[in-house]
Amino acid sequence: MIIRKAYKFRFDPTEEQKAQLAVEFGCARFVWNHALNLRQCVYANCIDENGKGENINYVGLNKHLTFLKGTENFGWLKNATAGMLTQKLIDLDKAYDNFFKGRAKFPKFKKKGHSESIRYQLDQRNILSTYSAGEFIKLPKLGFINVRWSQLPFGTPKMATVSKTASGKYFVSFACEIEQAPKPKTSRVIGVDVGIKDVVVTSDGFQSGSPKFTYQHQRELRREQRKLSKKTKGSNGWKKQRLVVARVHEKIANCRKDFLHKLTTKLVSENDVICLEDLNVKGMLSNRKLSKAVADIGIFEFNRQIKYKAQWYGKQVIVIDRWFPSTKMCSSCGSIKQIKLSERIYRCDCGLVLDRDLNAAINIKSAVLKAA
Numbered sequence: 001m002i003i004r005k006a007y008k009f010r011f012d013p014t015e016e017q018k019a020q021l022a023v024e025f026g027c028a029r030f031v032w033n034h035a036l037n038l039r040q041c042v043y044a045n046c047i048d049e050n051g052k053g054e055n056i057n058y059v060g061l062n063k064h065l066t067f068l069k070g071t072e073n074f075g076w077l078k079n080a081t082a083g084m085l086t087q088k089l090i091d092l093d094k095a096y097d098n099f100f101k102g103r104a105k106f107p108k109f110k111k112k113g114h115s116e117s118i119r120y121q122l123d124q125r126n127i128l129s130t131y132s133a134g135e136f137i138k139l140p141k142l143g144f145i146n147v148r149w150s151q152l153p154f155g156t157p158k159m160a161t162v163s164k165t166a167s168g169k170y171f172v173s174f175a176c177e178i179e180q181a182p183k184p185k186t187s188r189v190i191g192v193d194v195g196i197k198d199v200v201v202t203s204d205g206f207q208s209g210s211p212k213f214t215y216q217h218q219r220e221l222r223r224e225q226r227k228l229s230k231k232t233k234g235s236n237g238w239k240k241q242r243l244v245v246a247r248v249h250e251k252i253a254n255c256r257k258d259f260l261h262k263l264t265t266k267l268v269s270e271n272d273v274i275c276l277e278d279l280n281v282k283g284m285l286s287n288r289k290l291s292k293a294v295a296d297i298g299i300f301e302f303n304r305q306i307k308y309k310a311q312w313y314g315k316q317v318i319v320i321d322r323w324f325p326s327t328k329m330c331s332s333c334g335s336i337k338q339i340k341l342s343e344r345i346y347r348c349d350c351g352l353v354l355d356r357d358l359n360a361a362i363n364i365k366s367a368v369l370k371a372a
Helices: 015-045 058-069 075-079 082-100 124-130 218-229 236-270 281-285 291-297 299-312 356-371
Strands: 002-011 116-121 159-164 170-179 189-194 200-202 273-277 316-320 345-347 353-355
Touching: 015 058, 015 075, 015 082, 015 116, 015 159, 058 075, 058 082, 082 116, 189 356, 200 236, 200 356, 218 236, 236 299, 273 299, 273 356, 281 291, 281 299, 291 299, 299 316, 316 356, 345 356, 353 356
Parallel strands: 189 273, 273 316
Antiparallel strands: 002 170, 116 159, 159 170, 189 200, 345 353
16 A cells, blocks of 8 residues: 655754754744734734634735745845745644644744754755765755665655754654555454553553653653753753753653554554554543653553554554443453452452453453454
């Protein structure tokens, strides 16, 4: 099947490229905030005959941006790439659309922070001509960038996103349409229970364990954050220490992402049908005693990865209703009993004695097979 595969590579900009990127990030942030403020003012002050506020879309904002570039006070916007600023207005238009359709919250103003991102539209003729030269990525006003290629991308990208992380690293990402071959069929169906003690327990007895990356680096993170709190905000020492703290957070996030990628790839490769439970992640995070452990698992990221990988490789993911009593139900006789969170072994009057997570995984699998 044809899929859109995303690639993300780190690159090392020169000093001139860093200076230009700082200009690009600053102009993009100003355009976003100025356009968002203008849209809010127009909606609040321009009322139509039905009593509703009028709206100004991307086309009107783009004309206004062209006018600003011609003025004396905002002529510095010409130093940034015109296409990049246009993409920022398109992103704002999409943010409004997502808000009105209930997919996201209302867009916020951006402040000068430590992480930035901008998008470029790539010249397709230029990309094709650089394949033979081995350069591949050339960005407007930046030229060729020194990318650390971890793999060779396939396909031709149309857009490229350049981002700067809080730790000061630069990345370029893009998506290409490629032909993805399905993985071999195994005729296996498993139920998967996601939890804290083990990130994943499957109905066939597999237990992934829980690395608890936040707890592993908690002592180091606490020590570096205390050093940061003792420094004057904005000073050179504070800026250096902020990078140290950001690198610790980045290490934790990368470890978690690497663990989840290996885990989801294993599950998708070894099974044809994967049965999951629709968990109330937001409610779990509101529990003060469990929120840290739940966040450290990365349940949302686990579900996202396993769903798109199953689609890539021709496998199937079935999600059962969140109100299904998978933990309370006996996988042998079907009776339901209340069980405390501290009880790790499920004991039933019928004589079943089983690990509670394994019992839940078996129930999830049975519920899918019965509904099929």
